[in-house]
Amino acid sequence: MRLRLHFNEPLRAATRAYRDADRRSAQIAGDFLPMARTGCDRIAALNWLAGEEHYLAELVPLGSRLLDDTAVADRIQGHLWAADLAGMIATAEHAADHGQGYRFGGYGLEADNWTVYLLGTYATARNLAGRAAVLDSLATHLHRRGYSDRVIGAAAAIADAFRRTSR
Numbered sequence: 001m002r003l004r005l006h007f008n009e010p011l012r013a014a015t016r017a018y019r020d021a022d023r024r025s026a027q028i029a030g031d032f033l034p035m036a037r038t039g040c041d042r043i044a045a046l047n048w049l050a051g052e053e054h055y056l057a058e059l060v061p062l063g064s065r066l067l068d069d070t071a072v073a074d075r076i077q078g079h080l081w082a083a084d085l086a087g088m089i090a091t092a093e094h095a096a097d098h099g100q101g102y103r104f105g106g107y108g109l110e111a112d113n114w115t116v117y118l119l120g121t122y123a124t125a126r127n128l129a130g131r132a133a134v135l136d137s138l139a140t141h142l143h144r145r146g147y148s149d150r151v152i153g154a155a156a157a158i159a160d161a162f163r164r165t166s167r
Contacts, residue, residue, distance in 0.1 A: 014062035021059060025052040029154070033161035039097035046090035046158070053083035053154075078148035084109050085142075085154050088119055089135070095123040096131070114141055128166035135159035 028049045036042040057079035066072045084107040091105045102120040110116050115138065122134040139155035 011062065014059060018056065018059040018062075021052055021056050025049060025056065026157075028052060029157035029161055033158065034164040036165065039093055043090045043093050043097075046086045046093065049154075049158075050083040050086035050090065053079045053086060057083065074148065075150075078150035081109060081147060081151040082154040085151055086158070088115075089122070089158060092119045092122045096125065109142075112141075112145065128162040132159040132162040132166070135162065 028045055033042065033045045033049075036045050057076045060066075060076045060079065061072055066075065088105060088107050088109060092102050095102045100123070102116070102123040104110055104116070118134055118138045118141065122131050122138075125131045125134055135155050136159050139152050139159065142155060143152050
């Protein structure tokens with residue numbers, strides 16, 4: 001039996017995979033992160049979010065219907081920055097759980113001293129509402145620096161999840 005594929009079937013599969021991964025990314029930030037009660041659960045959810053964002057960055061050339069090379073590169077960079085941000089917050093969460101200071105994790109966003117300062121402040125915040133306030137400041141700072149809406153939205157979604165958890 002011969003398998004028949006339409007000429008655009010790989011594009012459809014990649015587009016479907018992109019949409020599914022984007023939906024999972026939103027579900028992690030919107031549903032799973034607020035349910036995380038312990039620091040270890042939050043770290044796991046943040047690392048999962050970082051993994052999904054990396055996966056989305058890999059799918060952009062195939063799964064998005066962007067035709068301009070600059071738009072594709074911008075979208076890939078936005079996903080990679082969002083993944084870095086989730087990893088940085090997971091590192092700061094680990095530091096907060098163990099009573100340590102924030103340490104550099106080798107992320108690209110750490111080139112900015114103010115970002116590192118805010119994550120150091122995050123690691124010293126005692127409760128989730130305080131950490132959410134720090135993430136709001138980080139989102140504002142990233143907006144002023146001209147980062148993509150994906151990165152700013154990720155910071156705001158994580159802050160919102162922490163606010164909902166702390167209630």
